[in-house]
Amino acid sequence: MQRWALILEAYQYDMQYRSSEQHRNCDSLSRLSLHEIEQEETEEGIFTLDMCLTISSQEIAIATRRDPIMSRMFDFTLNGWPAHVEDAGLQPFFDRRNELTLEKGLIWWGMRVIIPEMFRGRLLLELHEEHLGMSRTKALARGYLWWPYLDRDIEDMVERSSACAYTRNTPKESPLHSWIWASRPGQRxxxxxxxxxxxxxxxxxxxxxxxxxxxxxxxxxxxxxx
Incomplete structure (x- = not known):
């Protein structure tokens, strides 16, 4: 629920009642006809990505094809992966090869788009623009994007942030313990x-x-x- 609340903070929206008959996602096989499927747009994920990032999906798609690692991954996802890969840069993607999909020139891992290397630093700064802290920054990133070692990159960025260090909770000070005064020689x-x-x-x-x-x-x- 905290993740959903965080995601919804990025939008301005109005609440509207919808009857249970219109809730297709809970029973889509019986409530959503093939005719409706053909007419509906299939770019909802792309639209959501464009609304949440300053980099458009078209820019990410172009950079994906120009990136030496991701262009190979794109071809493997489209045409089939080999039995094994020797390139260490491809290994994190090879481990997830059965979970990768292509849509409009983008490579997706589940519902998260994989970002080319040239945009990763820029998006890290964008994610950390409000100095949400390590946990909330990770939660925000997990809603939209991914690349290998994303969590580690976020941790390094937050650790180097002077603003986060200034507002970080300091450890509770331990109370000072004084020795009890000895009452006779040789007691202590x-x-x-x-x-x-x-x-x-x-x-x-x-x-x-x-x-x-x-x-x-x-x-x-x-x-x-x-």
Whole structure:
């Protein structure tokens, strides 16, 4: 529900009642006739993409064919993928090859368009324009676009953002704990090693009287300390 609320914030819309007979998406096979399917536009996903991004779908389609990795992926998606690929740049797409589709010159992974490399930096800045934070920026991106390591790129961008760092919640400070005052000699002693000019000394201080014992040692092992 938070994702839907975030997506709907990008639109100006009016609420309109629709009867259950007109809800084709819940039972499309019986409520949507073939005649209606032929007449309806098939560019709803493209239109949504154009409304949400400053880069048009036509620009993305042209860049897709010019990108050396995505042009090969386009041909593989259209004509069939090989049994394996050697190019490391194609591997993330090869792993999702059964989930890729083509529409109007764009390559889609599910409902998310795959963005060519030349537009990725620009769209990252656009996604982070309002400084929504890491989680909300990822949620916004997952509604429209994808490329390999998108989440990592968003994390790097948010970590480098001075505005996000300024408004980020700081960790809760731990309360200071003071030692309880000793009421008699020898009730509590503090022990530590000190090094001076290459020599080691075992230092023992009584918390009550502040009496100091300094013992020269040749080794700081636990056996020698005991």
């Amino acid at each position: 002693v503090h022990i530590d090693y000190a090094e001076y000019e290459g020599h080691f000394f075992l230092v023992i201080v009584d918390s009550f009287s502040k009496w100091l014992e300094v013992i020269p040692v040749k080794s700081t092992t636990s056996r020698n300390t005991i």
